[in-house]
Amino acid sequence: MPQQVNGVIAPGRNEPVRVETITIPDPGPGEAVVAVQACGVCHTDLHYKQGGINDEFPFLLGHEAAGVVESVGEGVTEVAPGDFVILNWRAVCGRCRACRRGRPWYCFDTHNAKQKMTLADGTELSPALGIGAFAEKTLVAAGQCTKVDPAVSPAVAGLLGCGVMAGIGAAVNTGEVGRGDTVAVIGCGGVGDAAVVGARLAGAAKIIAVDIDDRKLETARAMGATHTVNSRSTDAVEAVRELTDGFGADVVIEAVGRPETYAQAFYARDLAGTVVLVGVPTPDMKLELPLLDVFGRGGSLKSSWYGDCLPSRDFPMLIDLHQQGRIDLGAFVTETIGLGDVEKAFARMHEGDVLRSVVVL
Template sequence: MTHEVRAVVAVEKGAPVEVRTVVVPDPGPGEVLVAVQACGVCHTDLHYREGAITDGFPFLLGHEAAGTIEAVGEGVTDLGPGDYVVLAWRAPCGACRSCRRGRPWYCFDSRNAAQPMTLPDGTELTAALGIGAFAEKTLVAAGQAVKVDPAARPEAAGLIGCGVMAGYGAAVNTGNVGRGDSVAVVGCGGVGNAAIAGAALNGARKIIAIDVDGGKLDRAERFGATHTVNSRRTDPVEAVRALTDGHGVDLAIDAVGHPETFRQAFYMRDHAGVLVQVGVPAPEATVELPLIDVFSRGGAVKSSWYGDCLPSRDFPFLVDQYLHGQLDLGAFVSETTSLDGVEEAFAKMRRAEVLRSVVVL
């Protein structure tokens, strides 16, 4: 049996997205069919539309999603119809060399659904990040569907599936922020603000938000920033040093992924401080640093993949923090829209008018 649903498709590079009929199969072994309730509009979806990730057009977009299990395939025993889930774009295999070494967050063989979703003429769609959730229903590997408390509103909970997890995990999992630490976050979009929230939840004493947009800096204070720096008006490295008695921060997070923001984050660290890059750089981007500075300043330079998260562990925890009033996921939601509003949501994203638009189905 198959299901014909409405979904958002990027047909060709740079062209506006289209709402099309998409054919979703019943789940096979190890797969689940999910009725999508909400899905955030992430920059990654725009990158797919613009051909900046792969050229596997047409794409079925959407990946920051929450919904309910509608059907499960053979061999799926820990999920059932009606279960409320957040979708993850990494599902550890449990068997690769990283999983066997106890580092499943670096899994080298992450699971996706084996069956493709298609257009009615049989054209196979590439599901964005293996999910494709700008759709009334989607098909994913069972390991991608993480059961969470159904009390969480789907438009908020779904954001954990990408941007919130990436930023929170960059601070907590990759950066290992702790009580009393000082933190600087360069770039205060969804990922940067999630890093700020994570640092605040883990007891950072001083959290400095840095951006070129005053409105974004105002929002950063809502997520826990204790100080803000407008890097359009002042040198952010000097400003951070002035706020830290000339020393720099224990943890600097680059949530932009541009060579200049990487350099800024590198130099705003204290000696032996940590730099975490979570912003995704352009493929052609390069950075040059004096090797003596890399050596003499010590510390660590790390990249953060999906916040180095383990979805089965971290998603339920973050939902619980939301329900207990410790993590304001609702503050990430600037507006809700429909499948027909995705292209306009991309335009608002480019104009920096929203933190997150969320498609509600």
């Protein structure tokens, strides 16, 4: 039978979020109901609230989540009731041209649950990134569930569902940071700090963190940055060049998503270096670069979607590395909160004094 649970919705553009009773249908073919144990408060959720993604209100927010599969629909073989899973927002199809060419992280036909969760009055909800996990339970496509070791804390595991995976993957998968490389990371929020962790994991010799907030730079150093640059008071491009013998960094990861910081990344890279854009721009933003400068420099300009991750491959691996003590995913959890505290968490995010607030249920 359908269940009624508590969940956090964004009722309209820039309106305060609130806890409402929502209805979760029984899982249909290819679907699963997951009892959510923890869900991180990501900047993307704030974008949804502000109408920066689309205007399909009301939204059921939350997507960086981990929990336990409660029930599955017909034909589901990937997971079973009782499995501890991380939710992902790119359930690959296995059939499109990207999947057939062995590049499932570029899947063109990722899918979500077909049924809709609703408010108690029947109003259909739009789940954030097809997940909607600021709720006691949520309905997802079974392919959005990635089974991992249940010994790990749900508050830690869930962060791989978006921001931490995006940052680590931007360095390891998209940027292909190698041993001895020099890396600059522009923007040291949760995603940027995760890129620092990924660069360190890949064996980078020098990791330069760039931000306008000294608090964030201090955190980035604790995460593994070898050098920091406050770009409010220092020219970021010149500083990166000075720290790389005048050449620029082998890989520059832009984790802000603004034209100004992308231009910094473009000019702070080595002649044949790589720029990785993992920061998410808004639809109105435009980039202007002299085409001759683009032509005159080798290397690569890349965009990183979800850290170009394959959840079935990357989530268990990163959980293993965390359990071995080789990366500290727990360092990203600044505070744990309840469902009723999400609006306050958005305010703290705006103030820049948290990496992640995590809703624990």
